[in-house]
Amino acid sequence: MMRQFIAPVLAGALALPAAAMDLKALTDEERALFRAEVRAYLMDNPEVIMQAVELLQNREAEAQEIADLTLVSDNAGDIFDDGFSYVGGNPDGDITLVEFLDYRCGYCKRAHDEVAKLLETDGNIRLIVKEFPILGEQSVIASRFAVATKQVAGDESYKAVNDALMAFNGDVTLPALRRLASTFGLDADAIEARMDSDEVTAEIAATRALAQKLSITGTPTFVMHDEMLRGYLPYDQMKAIVDEKRG
Template identity: 80%
Template structure:
């Protein structure tokens, strides 16, 4: 209803001649005549409807973009310096790319190799990973495992597990994770114990709170500098955004 009302208002603005009286100031007779004229105008110029819809979409997109900039500014410390999220790429890079992801998300898997290529080919991007399991218990299990690996074994082991989980297309179960951990020579007794710890729970909970504050409802979601980028982005588009940020 809100979109319909806004579109109708835009159509009237496009159809109403400059200097015409406000609808509220018209008599019932004048208002009826005006409505008949608008109806006739739209039948003669149906493209006006699409023009109004396009204008409305542009305005809504601009408003959302500005709102997202404000959200990033208000939550900058939690986004860029939370003290626990994995930091990769070039930690001293001039551009920071933050990625909220879920290991069972198809678009996250699709973006994985492209983000890796961006980091390798550019060499000057700081990359922060935010574990945001939103696709069920298997997603939560995978994230608890990854976070536990990071806390117990460090960033290098975390990155190896992260890459493996992003490439894995089967069911994520504890036996699967045990086999994966053994492949990398990890101390699975310590990691399994840590998976159930308050430390892991707190890290994932804080990322969920941040995602809620940023109004993130899906993965992948990226933050690049001051811009919130919702959804999958192909490599070429990411490179253009990086170039734009560098000015």
């Protein structure tokens, strides 16, 4: 008799706060019977568990999206206009895409081509690159080299080095970076001397501090307009989000 009531009771319990269903109001015998019937129902209908998990995941995702909107709004100045991060694409674009990246990150390397395709096919995207080395000492060396290149030789040289480091698959060492600088006709001595400067350290530290405020713990992480996008996204997905932002 009780089993026919388990489905609606269980569905109601899942929809209510935990405190709303008080098993303490039942007698020991009623509580044991209820638990046995719930277990039997779940064994007969295991899809209910998956539905509950999906409901929980959807609620958590919605809560994360709301929290991210607030984080982006509260830190908009540092995200979109910090005064030092590389700005590419169309500087006057109607959509700004910000990427936190690490040169040793495999997904960042995959995303690099997707972002390049987006910029190529859509001439109205403003790109901001945030150097966020989190995968060890070689990541730090690569980012210091990239930032030093920007400070010494300018944005065009930074873009060339950024592309090259994303395509590079060997160990990141100073000799390898010096050869890379020479490939682009850059002053390797000046860049190497700049790498450990206070200016380079301050730029990377500022990006780390911003990432901490935004609860960013992995790369790539994107901010597009008012939305945070955590993880790798293929071109089609990025394009769909751009179209959605434009309305």
